[in-house]
Amino acid sequence: MDKLKSDIEVLFIDDEPNNLISFKACFRFDYTIYLAVNAEEAEKHLREHPSISVIFCDQRMPGKTGVAFFEEIRDRYPDPIRVLVTGYADIESVIAAINKGQVFRYIKKPWIEADIALTIQEAQKFYLTAALLKKKNQALEKAYHELDQFAYSATHDMRGPILSVLGVIELLKTIPVSAETGEMIGMIEKAMLKLDGYIKSLHEHYSIRRGELHFTEINALDLIGDVGALYDPVASLKQVSFIKKHSGPETFRSDLPSLKIVLANLLSNAFKYQREQASDKRVELEISVGSHEAVIRVSDNGIGIPENDLPDIFEIFFRATTAEYGSGFGLYNVRDILNKLGGTIEVSSKENQGSVFTVRIPLMFFHRGRSRGSGIVQSDRLRGR
Amino acid sequence: METGRADFIIIEDNKVDCFIAEKTIQNSGKGNSCIIFSQAALALDYIEKHESDGQVIIFVDIQMPRMNGFEFVESFERLPLSNRHLYRIYTLTSSINERDRERIKMFPSVKGFLNKPLTVDIINQVVQVNSP
Incomplete structure (x- = not known):
């Protein structure tokens, strides 16, 4: 196994200090470990270390279950992958939690090192994929928005000069000119009207796309x-x-x-x-x-x-x-x-x-x-x- | 006051469009006068200081830097004018945005939403409308 410490940051929550100590002892060389004995401490870590990517939480803690804790932090910290650790056979609540998407995996107590290591690797993969997807989606959303904005303002800005030209042509028509000049002015007008028609339909296209x-x-x-x-x-x-x-x-x-x-x-x-x-x-x-x-x-x-x-x-x-x-x-x-x-x-x-x-x-x-x-x-x- | 003629105020930041408006009004023969402002704030100032006793037609562009057409109309409607009924505002724009159109309809002093370019026909229509 690769002994170089990875940049994965893991938070472990358990109300028994002994469990915390043994967890840290096992993994401190592989990952950056944060420990918490209760929800408050855990939240403090999450606030201070936004790059925590995996959270392990004991299900049975005084005052609050692990599932309840995960549910609570899910909105505020949606990105870290949540893993439930449980020493009891409360399989029902674990299934429910997994099905509701509150936890990614669960680990049985007493845990073995290999299980945890594997879970962390899997969770990290999931975390990175999700983060990448989120970033791409945001970029796409932004690009869409900018394109809409651009097309929208461009149609406005392009029409101004065209309408100016059409206005000047309108004035030219009041001035006597040779037949040939008149014909050429007509050509300019026709071309401008075409261009304007095109811009108008472009504008329509984008106002529909934006449209409420x-x-x-x-x-x-x-x-x-x-x-x-x-x-x-x-x-x-x-x-x-x-x-x-x-x-x-x-x-x-x-x-x-x-x-x-x-x-x-x-x-x-x-x-x-x-x-x-x-x-x-x-x-x-x-x-x-x-x-x-x-x-x-x-x-x-x-x-x-x-x-x-x-x-x-x-x-x-x-x-x-x-x-x-x-x-x-x-x-x-x-x-x-x-x-x-x-x-x-x-x-x-x-x-x-x-x-x-x-x-x-x-x-x-x-x-x-x-x-x-x-x-x-x-x-x-x-x-x- | 001669019927079928009006004083015109043009508020437009584009020089070519100012020229078109001035010339078109001139060609229509319907203008007693025609004053051009490249900034809406200057027009407001003028209107406040030189209240008219005859028909005034105001053409205002909607998209302008600093004070736009909407802001102009808003401020105009707050001016303490005793002859407010003599002023008729028409927006004159290259906007084909329906929402702009709907929004400008909300202002009682705005009598119409006109599309550029300005033509003699348009002048004839708005002045006819104004004739007693």
């Missing part, structure tokens, strides 16, 4: 009004008829920012993926509020989605067409939100005939774990449940 949900009373008609204010100009510009319908109760409870992101993504897609030559371009938004769910349906008669692309449209960075600008974030964000709301989205689409997206949001919100899957149901049914 705030359920409030939502008025469907107000929501339709808000959406109209945003998309009516787009509709008239692109010569698309934009039909808005509502049925059922006017109000329902949900998270408004989430709904707005869902609507914005579905509608901007519906307006974007129109057939250029079509004369009867149409986008329809229908919000039906029922007793158990709100159903939002966005349909268009645009270019549609090829059948073999349908399963992939909700994947991040997936783009079914290069015909129009897209970030590959939009529908991924939509699906993410619906997962959070416990809702689903269905799509049915035929190439060159159009697409129908049906979103269902339960009105009684039950939290569903991520393990439940994507929350996506593929369906060819246009209507029906």
Whole structure:
């Protein structure tokens, strides 16, 4: 056996001084040993020596059992590995303690040196693994947080200059310039709008990731009004008829920012993926509020989605067409939100005939774990449940 | 006081955006005057000392160093103004954060949450709203 003293620090608690002395005599050359005759002394050691990694405690001590002591210190000192030493056959309490995770092992009294040495080695291994895992988890958590923070503030900071450029372009339009210059200004504007669109969806992506949900009373008609204010100009510009319908109760409870992101993504897609030559371009938004769910349906008669692309449209960075600008974030964000709301989205689409997206949001919100899957149901049914 | 025109106060730390705002207001022909402050605290000081007797439209950016838009509105609402009803604040920002939007709605003196860039259309809308 390696006779070099390891850097393992062990605390041994027993109300009989003789036991303490013999423990120290056996192991003082191998480990750093701290001894305590009662809980108070033991706590003092734990306070003063935070690198204690293994604690042995006698089960039968006056005033307090070893299990009770472990339970008491567990919250304050969660890291050291706890080993119960018992000279009695109180197997029941030992089993209970092990099962509750209060102790790592137990050692029978009178103990033999080899048992203790083996237990210390095992406990130390466990201690180091747990400590490493904890450290890695903390680092990961921190990295996640920083990434979120960065992405969040970056989207803000990047938009500022873009909007400045767009503002200057707006001013330039009031000044007479040659046709060629005008055309080039138009190109700059278009590129800036693309970039801005990309940043917006990036922002959405991160606000969903960070997002806490705030359920409030939502008025469907107000929501339709808000959406109209945003998309009516787009509709008239692109010569698309934009039909808005509502049925059922006017109000329902949900998270408004989430709904707005869902609507914005579905509608901007519906307006974007129109057939250029079509004369009867149409986008329809229908919000039906029922007793158990709100159903939002966005349909268009645009270019549609090829059948073999349908399963992939909700994947991040997936783009079914290069015909129009897209970030590959939009529908991924939509699906993410619906997962959070416990809702689903269905799509049915035929190439060159159009697409129908049906979103269902339960009105009684039950939290569903991520393990439940994507929350996506593929369906060819246009209507029906 | 001529209807359909207003005095404008711009509170914005970005020079280009100040230029855009000033020029856009000029192009709209709706401004009697246009004063620009790169710091919200200076604007507060000015408003307190030069109380207006005509319509004033304030465009304030939300993200600014030192005193931000929220803090400005808070302080503005504590100013002892006798013609408070003549002042209308609009936040003008690059923020697309819904929470910012919800938070700013809480202030009664804030009449709208506008997205950059400022355009003549926006000016026409806010001034029309103000016209008696």
